Amino acid sequence: MPRLTIDGRPVEVKEGATILEAAGLLGITIPRFCHHPALPPAGSCRMCVVEIEGSPKLATSCSTPAAEGMKVSTSSPAVKAARRDVLEFLLLNHPLDCPICDQAGECSLQDYYMEHSCAKSRFPAELKEPRQKRRLIGPHLVLDNERCVLCTRCVRFCDEVTRTSELFVSGRSDASFIDIREGKALDNGYSLNLADICPVGALTSREFRFRQRAWFLEKTPVTCLGCATGCRAEAHHAGGEIYRMVPAPGAENAWLCDRGRLTYRPLRAGDRLKKGFIKNGYIDLEPAVREAAARLAGEPGAAVLGSPWLSVEDNAALAALARALGTGNYCFSFTAESGIKDGILVNKDPAPNTAGAAEAAPTGGLDLGELNRRIAAGEIKALITEARAAAFIKGRLPDGFKLIVFATNRSEIPAGAYATLPYASYFETPGTFVNYQGRRGVTGPVVPPPEGVPPLAETAAALAAALKGDGA
Ligand code: SF4
Ligand code: SF4
Known part of the structure; x- marks a missing residue:
């Protein structure tokens, strides 16, 4: 049970816990793009870096195990500067889509920019590299590569959860982009989870797009009745209409299947019986x-x-x-x-x-x-x-x-x-x-x-x- 201090506060964690998890126990939220609690760590986005006393470099908190006696800072000047740099880098080619993006209101990039940067871009807008937009990649999802921050959550989900590996990172360096394998469609029965785990508006649900703003949605816990598993879910609704279903926060089911997510659709279908x-x-x-x-x-x-x-x-x-x-x-x-x-x-x-x-x-x-x-x-x-x-x-x-x-x-x-x-x-x-x-x-x-x-x-x-x- 290693004991360490984070931002001067002591904490004891289970063997193998990461610094990011240890910080979470103290109520300290470290910003992250690639880390997702239900996916294997990637340590690639660099947004979660922290300073460890005695260490020559900043370390990714999502992939560094907490160790006995560590002294960690999540808000030192070096950490703050690194976060600003990561955000500036991610925003170099990012489009100004926020007013029409379905992720607005629950976008990590938007929120982190406001919390950790607010810096004016030094990059001339006319040099922004355009990327492919609005690409249908399956029956339920639209991919917008211009908004993607290459966190690879979607790739790891398809590799590790559904084991269908439809997605991959194509190209190298600043020409990298998320692509779908030739001849494949993202139709693995769990594809709508990608709209949830994508931290930005790069993967959006065709069922939810342009139908409701996130900040108008009320959330009510429900049990999915799509099969005997009875996944715990949350129905997001406004004005007497359900717009989407997502896994309930903290539920043992980190995911929902696509069929279960859409069980609300018959409610307002044209053949609904009222007599x-x-x-x-x-x-x-x-x-x-x-x-x-x-x-x-x-x-x-x-x-x-x-x-x-x-x-x-x-x-x-x-x-x-x-x-x-x-x-x-x-x-x-x-x-x-x-x-x-x-x-x-x-x-x-x-x-x-x-x-x-x-x-x-x-x-x-x-x-x-x-x-x-x-x-x-x-x-x-x-x-x-x-x-x-x-x-x-x-x-x-x-x-x-x-x-x-x-x-x-x-x-x-x-x-x-x-x-x-x-x-x-x-x-x-x-x-x-x-x-x-x-x-x-x-x-x-x-x-x-x-x-x-x-x-x-x-x-x-x-x-x-x-x-x-x-x-x-
Ligand atoms: S599409 Fe979304 S989840 Fe996939 S790599 Fe890009 S930002 Fe991450
Ligand atoms: S989400 Fe899918 S697996 Fe879970 S209860 Fe509903 S239908 Fe069953």
Whole structure:
């Protein structure tokens, strides 16, 4: 456990910790471009240099281990001068894009210039070397080489995290630039992490570009419901609209996959359901609920199928609906192979709540095999569930079968559905989910639902009340 002093303050650190980490323990933030806590160190940008007593040269704090008895200065005149020089060098050919750059407001170069330099450029603007701008390098990313500070975070991410190595530094010296290998596209399933880790606006997200300024965004913690891993994330939103998702600060998942990051997109999609949908036409929610209740009450073999895509609370509401129906035909038990399938984050189980769906279920009930057998045998003639869970029903639905589903978007409605009821997504209403390791997370609400679209539990309760009314 080495003990050292940084800016005159003592600190004790774990063996192998760097000076930059030791400074962090004291609340001293050393500026850095190439260092990222979840990537191997590069020690290349020189922005994090510090002065160590007795050492002839400044040292990069991100790659120098803290050692017993070290006396470190993070703000000596030599350190300050070195930082100014690094910033002057990085800004030589940097474009004056800040007013239109999406990184403005969260750009390390902009912030460090204000904090550590504020010097006027000695380099004539007309000698600036132009670089390629606005290059599409994958389905989600735009590369602007003029803004790049060659920190290589993006290269190391593709080499070390996804191990797909699409990016590399091309050229030498001041002609160096980030390039993509011939014939490759940056489409490794985790590419949007590069827009987060790029410290400047050189890599920006096509989904976020020019849509919202960083300083208008509110941040709300959420659980990603894209699969059973249940990554901890933060939804950035303004004016009732979500603009992006990023990993939650301090979360064990340093990254999010691209699919998980974009799970908010259906919220404002053109096919978002704001009314009920029966056969081929929209209908107000109230008559849609009455019609669904009539179809369920009218079938002696009506069934309720929970869903691993729904929260614990909404599965409980479906369980209460099964009780109101007085049916023994219900199923809330799901099994799925789970575990990380790509060595990074994505789970084999695509549903976020396989573990939690059964929690609120009544004891007894059917397993999926028996439910399918009874449907095929014509013993069950109507069933209510959530749209994606309808895929658990195997084979063609028997003629006249009344499938009633809850869905957020029209594209989710399964073939053969008789009636669809809209519900508020978990960005719009709170819900508890249990991930594949048994970790519970409560997510939402982040933004309000479309007018007139209630949480699923509310509509399920209205259905149960309508059923009881029918039976009275
Ligand atoms: S594109 Fe961004 S992350 Fe990649 S080297 Fe340039 S500044 Fe660094
Ligand atoms: S791995 Fe799963 S939980 Fe994590 S971000 Fe991707 S979809 Fe979401």
